[in-house]
Amino acid sequence: MSVHVIAYDTSDPGDTGDLMKVIACFDPQRIRRLALLVKTEGNSDVNDFSREYAMLSAEIALSKWGGSDLLKRATFLFSTGCEGAMTPFGYLFVDEEGGPSGDASRKALAIGCARSRDLTGSEIGTPAHADVVAQTVNDAMKDAGVGADDVALVIVKTPVMSHVASAKLGTAVSKRITSAYSKAVGALGAGVALGEVDRKCVVQEAFDVDLNLYARRAMVFSGSELDCVEIMLLANRVGAGGDLRIETGRMTDCIDAEGIKNMLRAAGCAFDDRGRLTDPEKIVALLIKAGIAPDGSLRGCRTTIKSSHLDMDKHVRAAVSGIVSSIVGTCRNFISANTVHQAPPGGGLCACIVRAP
Amino acid sequence: MSVHVIAYDTSDPGDTGDLMKVIACFDPQRIRRLALLVKTEGNSDVNDFSREYAMLSAEIALSKWGGSDLLKRATFLFSTGCEGAMTPFGYLFVDEEGGPSGDASRKALAIGCARSRDLTGSEIGTPAHADVVAQTVNDAMKDAGVGADDVALVIVKTPVMSHVASAKLGTAVSKRITSAYSKAVGALGAGVALGEVDRKCVVQEAFDVDLNLYARRAMVFSGSELDCVEIMLLANRVGAGGDLRIETGRMTDCIDAEGIKNMLRAAGCAFDDRGRLTDPEKIVALLIKAGIAPDGSLRGCRTTIKSSHLDMDKHVRAAVSGIVSSIVGTCRNFISANTVHQAPPGGGLCACIVRAP
């Protein structure tokens, strides 16, 4: 098995032209796992349906190409918000069966996917929800054939209730169902599975409050369109085929360009003595989750990130998009915001997949 | 005469507390020129009144401190939009009379200000408007005691008509009165005065169309609150007192971090072999005007900068704020967007004032 990662462009959320071009070289029968990690370009508010539109369009196109069976082996993570220097685009992940197996002396990129049972409204946002996340991460590790130490990045998709659904449940419940809350639960559940968070600390009172409790290798996304937890896990595994590797890094805050550069250095990328990346073509994928301190400040300066008409995530994505694209020279980077329980308050997480022949 | 430049914070647009603290060390009688260059934090749409509110608040505070006469020697440039990693703040420029005069063998920062007569509705957006700008820049050069070659940066404030006013004039006129159009005229007028633009090319047909016609040292702002052109000009003059210098640089596009770093290098700042600035305390002020290509693309990638619910300037300011603050380590930077006729299409202009003892 060997994992391939290919970036493809979209001219609008419904466009699958480039996706179908890049997937054409594969044989659908030999695809063990297929995953799409996509940024769509809606307004990223509650009435943004670009994600749903893009997902439906991709499903139709993939199903036409590879049969509806292929969809059962596929995982989709569509995230909206392409502010600033960010291209609306997607990463296609294909885990191909057969082919030359990898060198036993080195690790290469492996992918594992898993999906939980559906959660009920009374479970969402509780420690039981976090346990389901942990279990699903374990399932994904098994799928990838790796242990917790091999894991570089866990991408968690976790359900929230829609406003209308939560209004029916009344105010007592409504605090459990915000997107931030659902992300908190998802991160802590993943942290337990990875051995980074003590299960005993995963209590109702800690969610979205005890921000010093956090996972170190999880990026969490929430959506009201699903009722189950979905996991897409990236790891480096001994014996995996292909020439890709993944590296994870940290950002101390959302303008920590050095954190991103250090991750690229650790992944084997080279910089000249002016700090300029000299081998950008090595980078196959770049993923960032960046946050902002609870008081909205940055390096001791007040910002309007948490006090403007724009949601804080838009500020963060746009600012980070400038930094990342100025380093790597392309706007095809997957940048997301909100790092509650995924990094220390205000901090961030970054990861890159590089070609390492 | 020696020019002082001090950054001050605002807790909201009406806050003048920090301004009054930093101005307290000066004697109002000895202030030859006072200028405020301020970023305010409104929504930066047509119904953003943070600029007017901040200006009124500053006028009241300064007038109370230094008498209403001081306002006659003062120039205000308030610009709205603090998206991303940008602090709402201001630069106070004080040109102090008396004191030790500067070394005749070296240049130091000088400031010149000028204001034109009021323009009529039928002049705004015509070559006659550009001529008024050119004349006012000449007046500002005289005020600063410099020639065109000494000028590092001309900050132009130029009137636009409000929507209501233009609706009264009818559709024939309305295309002359947009903010972009007014900026175009302001930039070309400044370019003529600086010897960068041929007066013969400054024709109605070129405005906002012939984008290869541009000034090289002008940042232009428009506002419906004024009827005249105001110029604030920064230069390095032989014999000027003080220990400040200004340097101007270019950005090839809005993610050109190297362009900003090269300007800082030219200004005498030092970087280590990882490309990190080692003497950020040298930088007294940083000003950026950044643009986006007419088709909204960046390094060959599609962006949503010109095709989203957010005005393109917000995307650009937020992305640039990330880059600049990641380089200099502070969010107190004056970042503005729209470079029509102020740089090649998609390009930008940057300037810094540094302490150079």
Place this chain on the structure above:
Amino acid sequence: MSVHVIAYDTSDPGDTGDLMKVIACFDPQRIRRLALLVKTEGNSDVNDFSREYAMLSAEIALSKWGGSDLLKRATFLFSTGCEGAMTPFGYLFVDEEGGPSGDASRKALAIGCARSRDLTGSEIGTPAHADVVAQTVNDAMKDAGVGADDVALVIVKTPVMSHVASAKLGTAVSKRITSAYSKAVGALGAGVALGEVDRKCVVQEAFDVDLNLYARRAMVFSGSELDCVEIMLLANRVGAGGDLRIETGRMTDCIDAEGIKNMLRAAGCAFDDRGRLTDPEKIVALLIKAGIAPDGSLRGCRTTIKSSHLDMDKHVRAAVSGIVSSIVGTCRNFISANTVHQAPPGGGLCACIVRAP
């Protein structure tokens, strides 16, 4: 043939559950024409894809139910923007073949649909585009079996170029391709076909400028997703089956509640002596297009409709939704804005379909 009109709800733009419930009573083989007139709930800015998502979802559902052939006999008009007291919903129009034919002594609702050839980029926004609209309206009259005098309402869907497409064509062309411009051309073309506008007046210079030139029975919508003109025409035809009738009315401005009430009175609805509608159940569909005066004023008062961070259409739709729903007692009304060349400046057009047994 008899036309049925049924309102259906959507829980989100991708929801077709209620549509499929209400369509279940028909036999797809006997459907001569099917039309959907739908309001979707995106942000109604350039990055709102709720319309495209809803259309794709409806196509999939209808095609599964009635076969892909049914789509060839179907016309879709999806319009975004449900601000204020407006439900996201759709009207299903079904023209059923067979059944008892109508009384020759009275008129009943008839529907006609037509689609033009694809327009080229150089045609869009020119008088040639208007001619194509006029021809397609004529085709739709034929399809409905009516003459111009029978027509109550022509719904015109006309293409605009996307921003990216127009940027490639350059600034000379870009003024031709705005949504307002495309609507202007669509309205005037329809007006020519209906005998309301003199073809000689349909010249380039008049578009979006000579606002006293307008059609009286056309509602125009533009979209970048289509390259052809589509017409959905509603008329009262002698001999048509069914018990529905359509009535058209005028609004002098967007707060002209009396204009709406007068239309309802003309359609046979009853009001008590307090001006309250007593038979709201008679109303099967209500359609409004409302505008605002070029200077943004209303009854001599300044408004912020044309001078705020919100597009003017959002202000208008929300205000009108309040008026209409307060009259008819339901929020299921199709309300749209921008009446360029579809009514006198600031005026509006309204129509209702009522059960008239």
Place this chain on the structure above:
Amino acid sequence: MSVHVIAYDTSDPGDTGDLMKVIACFDPQRIRRLALLVKTEGNSDVNDFSREYAMLSAEIALSKWGGSDLLKRATFLFSTGCEGAMTPFGYLFVDEEGGPSGDASRKALAIGCARSRDLTGSEIGTPAHADVVAQTVNDAMKDAGVGADDVALVIVKTPVMSHVASAKLGTAVSKRITSAYSKAVGALGAGVALGEVDRKCVVQEAFDVDLNLYARRAMVFSGSELDCVEIMLLANRVGAGGDLRIETGRMTDCIDAEGIKNMLRAAGCAFDDRGRLTDPEKIVALLIKAGIAPDGSLRGCRTTIKSSHLDMDKHVRAAVSGIVSSIVGTCRNFISANTVHQAPPGGGLCACIVRAP
């Protein structure tokens, strides 16, 4: 004493031209109480400073006209948000001393104003805060010379903490400081003073939760710019001079046009047999507070009022502005949203001041 109420326009939030024109006929020495009730036209988000700008501008103008002493006898209520068919404007209330006293056999409009001590951060949003509101309402009744039964409308201005201030206090406190919460406390406090709400029910757990607990004659506004509670109270008092009267009414929901008409009828306005107002000139002022049901529905229809990129208050104000202006024929109406604890869930409150000679 007699109260005068005059509407005045503003060309922008800083414009006081019309205010100074209408106030010119008064003698500042004889003004016992002056109040401004103003709608400003910012984006009505957290970074809207139109209110602060308008207030500062009015203070400067009034102080110049009537001396700084006049400001001590003045109460300002500036509210932002003029969506839809609403003019940015103000009502000037002047309570003039001297003059012929009113007829002892009839009631006329009286005004009372009061201001509390400053509240501390630990008081805001607690029952203690509500007690301060109740006491200040009592003070305002004394100032107006009326009892609770005479009161028609209490306008409450109550402090909220800014986001930055609340972030410093930590998450435990942050739920107490939202605008909705502060309004809840303000309404319940006023309700206690008016005898409409039982003091025993005013407990922490009820705030913003027990929505069946509500005042009947209070409109509440919150602002982070003040630390105290301010009350402006309108009543009909036996013996008051002048020819104005105030009437209060109820709206069952935000599209309840009949509720508004019934209030106007009760105030003595006449309607013809088509439900059209025949004596609009009688209306001197019109004030509305309208809400939306917790689930966002209206007359059984889903709306997007609570599930769009626009704050629910903008939807409500715009929709109501259409209804009100279509009834009274002018856009100069004071319309505000959010009726938490000021009306039953989804309901509203309306009031009018009419000339009743």
